[in-house]
Amino acid sequence: MTTSPASLPALDRRALLRGAGLAGAGLGLAAWMPAWAQPVSRGIAKPLPELSGDSISLRVAHETVKVDGRQAHVIAMNGTVPAPLLRLREGQTVRITVDNGLDEETSLHWHGLLVPFQMDGVPGLSFPGIPARSSFTYEFPIQQSGTYWYHSHSGLQEAMGHYGPIVIDPRGADPIACDREHVVMFSDHSFVHPHTLFTKLKQEPGYYNRQKQTLVGLLGGKDQKHADRLEWARMRMDPTDILDVTGAAYTYVVNGYGPQDNWTALFKPGERVRLRLINAAAMTIFNVRIPGLTLTVVAADGQPIRPVAVDELQMTIAETYDVIVTPTKDRAYTIVGEAIDRSGMARATLAPREGMAGGVPPLRQRSLLTMADMGMGAMDAPGGHAGHDMAGMDMPGVDMPAMDHDAGAAAPTEHGSAGGSGHSMKMRDGANAPQVVLGPGVQTIAPMPMDRTGEPGVGLEKVGHKVLVYRDLVALDRNPDVRGAAREIELHLTGNMERYMWSLDGQTLSEARTPIPVRTGERVRMTLINDTMMNHPIHLHGHFFELVTGQGDHSPRKHTVNVPPGGKVSFDVTGIYGDWAFHCHMFLHMHAGMIRVVQVRDAGDPA
Structure with a gap:
């Protein structure tokens, strides 16, 4: 997105229809195709604006930009969305002055950067925020290298375009060799204000789900069988509920450009091209692939890993991956960022020349959630329950209203204490998670959560090619701290989709x-x-x-991890002094309450 009107000419529907009349019915129909499938190519081939040095200035303000030819209201930095690429170097100390041109508070969080907690940029926690019509200077040393990003932590500003990429060059030689590189920043843009999106979800959680099961799907054998549908309906759950906000409300963008805009990155055949992939979306997990090219993953969340060759990867919100591709043919390739629910697609082009466009694959059939996604263990046969008898299970739609919430909730335990020793197959049994406060915000407790770090992610189980999984990631260098953990902290990610309530251990912040x-x-x-x-x-x-x-002293080092439905993820961490936000990066989940504070104090300080 840019405020330059010349860069993105407005789409003239009448002109398109006139052209259709001359060129034939095929082009006429194309005008009504979804944006990602449009044959229009404007071949941008423009780099992101870039800032570097020890002193950097950023101005936050409301702007009007164009996305796929439509006027859009955004919160931009220095007039652009994404904000300028910050190009830094390991070992330097940087001063970044942020001028707030808004009539409300703003902030910047340096996502993935190791900074003093006072510079972390979370209003009310690590600093007071940047009041309206004022400025603030962040100052911190750069202690790392790799691909990162920055964004607002105030209100819903990030969802309105208040984000940008960071590339930090290593102090010495870069362990990842390439001939050329491009930052590829995926995001989701809505022409509807994020507060309205949130309100609609509170009123009807499936408001933006346009891919529900139908009678046609039942008769055609594409969706669940009748008996399975009845079981899911009895539980008041929807197996098509994969993303809260979908392509019905979002235009998926690459570096601020929509599918029709066709942002283009250039290469010369035979070059090693490094693509720095960043998911800066508010609510969208992307499945990323480049048909015709192998992706060699060389870094995760900015940290180098042993190279892994894959055909596709699922990139959750706030993650970054660096991949190497080596296109040898003089042709255009399509960079595909398909929404995890397959309701839409971000699309860009990798090409040897401007004005080229590769073929855009159709959206794949949307998948259905299974009983494994409900925390029922490995019951992932088509249709949901693999023949397991569900009669004895506590279905929220049947038993929950009659349950005494207070009686069923044990008192919160100390963090680090063990959970319930026994597990029932009831779907809201407090004994399975005694630290969870059972209230109206807790719809289910997974009876049999399992480690799913070896799975490719929702919708990618049967794609027929290699998909990156977390267990593929092996750190290039030995971990800096290889001690065993002294204790364990167990946290449950809890929610009630019917009421659109989200929390940790049943409690909001x-x-x-x-x-x-x-x-x-x-x-x-x-x-x-x-x-x-x-x-x-x-x-x-x-x-x-x-x-x-299972990677021992070469375990992958990350700052963000996806926890799939019914899944369980463990990580080891060494405490760094300060007060630190710990939250879900589904922006509206955090806004609803899925956020806590990790408070790290010296041994002599009070707990």
Whole structure:
């Protein structure tokens, strides 16, 4: 997105229809195709605006830009969405002055950067925020290299375009060699204000789901069988409920450009091209592939890994991946960012010359959630339950209204204590998670959550090619802290989709009386259990953690991890002094309450 009117000519529907009359019915029909499938190519081939040096200035303000030819209201920095690329170098100290031109508070969080907590940019936690019509200067040393990004942590500004990429060059030689590189920043843009999106979801959680099961799907054998549909209806759950906000409301963009805009990255045949992939979306997980090219993944969340060759990867919100591609043919390739629910697509082009466009594949058939996604273990046969008898299960739609919420909830336990020793197959049994506060915001507790780090992600189980999984990631260098964890902190990701309520351990940030306590330098294992049917990308500010995936002292180091429905993820982390936000990066989930504070204090300080 840019404020330059010359860069994106407005789409003239009458002109298109006149051209259709001359060129034939095929082109006429194309005008009504979804944006990602339009044959129109404007071949942008323009780099992102870039800022570097020890002193950088950014101005935040309301702007009007064009996305796929439509006027859009955004919150931009220095007049662009995304904000300028910040090109920094490991070892420097940078001063970034942010001038707030808004009539409300703003902020900037440096996602994935190791900074003093006072510079982390979370209003009310690490600093007071940047008041309207004022400025603030962030100053911090650059202690790392790799691909990162920055965004607002105030209100819903990030969802309106208040984000940008960061590339940090290493102090010495880069371990990842390439001939050329491009930043490819995926996001979702809505012409509807994010507060309206949130209100609609509170009123009807499936408001934007236009892919529900139909009678045609039943008769055609494409969706669930009748008996399975009845079971899911009895549970008041929808197996097509994969994304809260879908392509019905979003235009999916690459570097701010929509599918019709066709942002283009250039290459010369035979070059090693490094693509720095960033998911800056508010609510969208993307399945990324380039048909005709192998993606060699060389870094995850900015940290180098042993190269892994894949055909596709699922990139959750706030993650970054660096991939190497080596196109040898003199042709255009399509960079595909398909929404996880397959309701829409971000599309860009990798080409040897401007004005080219590769073929755009059709959206694949949307998938259905299974009983495994409900935390019922590996019951993932088509149709949902693999023949398991569900008669004895506590179905929220039947038993929950009659349940005494207070009687069923054990008192919250100390973080780090073990959960319930026994597990029932009831779907809202407090004994399975005694630290969870059972209230109206907790619809289910997963009876049999399982480690799904070896799975490719929702919708990619049967694509027929290699998909990246977390267990493929192996750190290039030995981890800096290889101590075992001294204790474990178990947290449940909880929610009630019917009421659009989200929390951790059944409590929102305002309801939780105390932060999660960790000592400076303490080695802690955190285990996240997803009791809901939605994916949750969880981000810990100010830290890297090591995923527990069997890679020993070369465990992958990340700052964000996706916890799939009914899934369980563990990571080890070493406490760094400060107060740090810990939250779901589904922006509206965090807005609804799925956020806590990790408070790290020295051994001599009070708990």
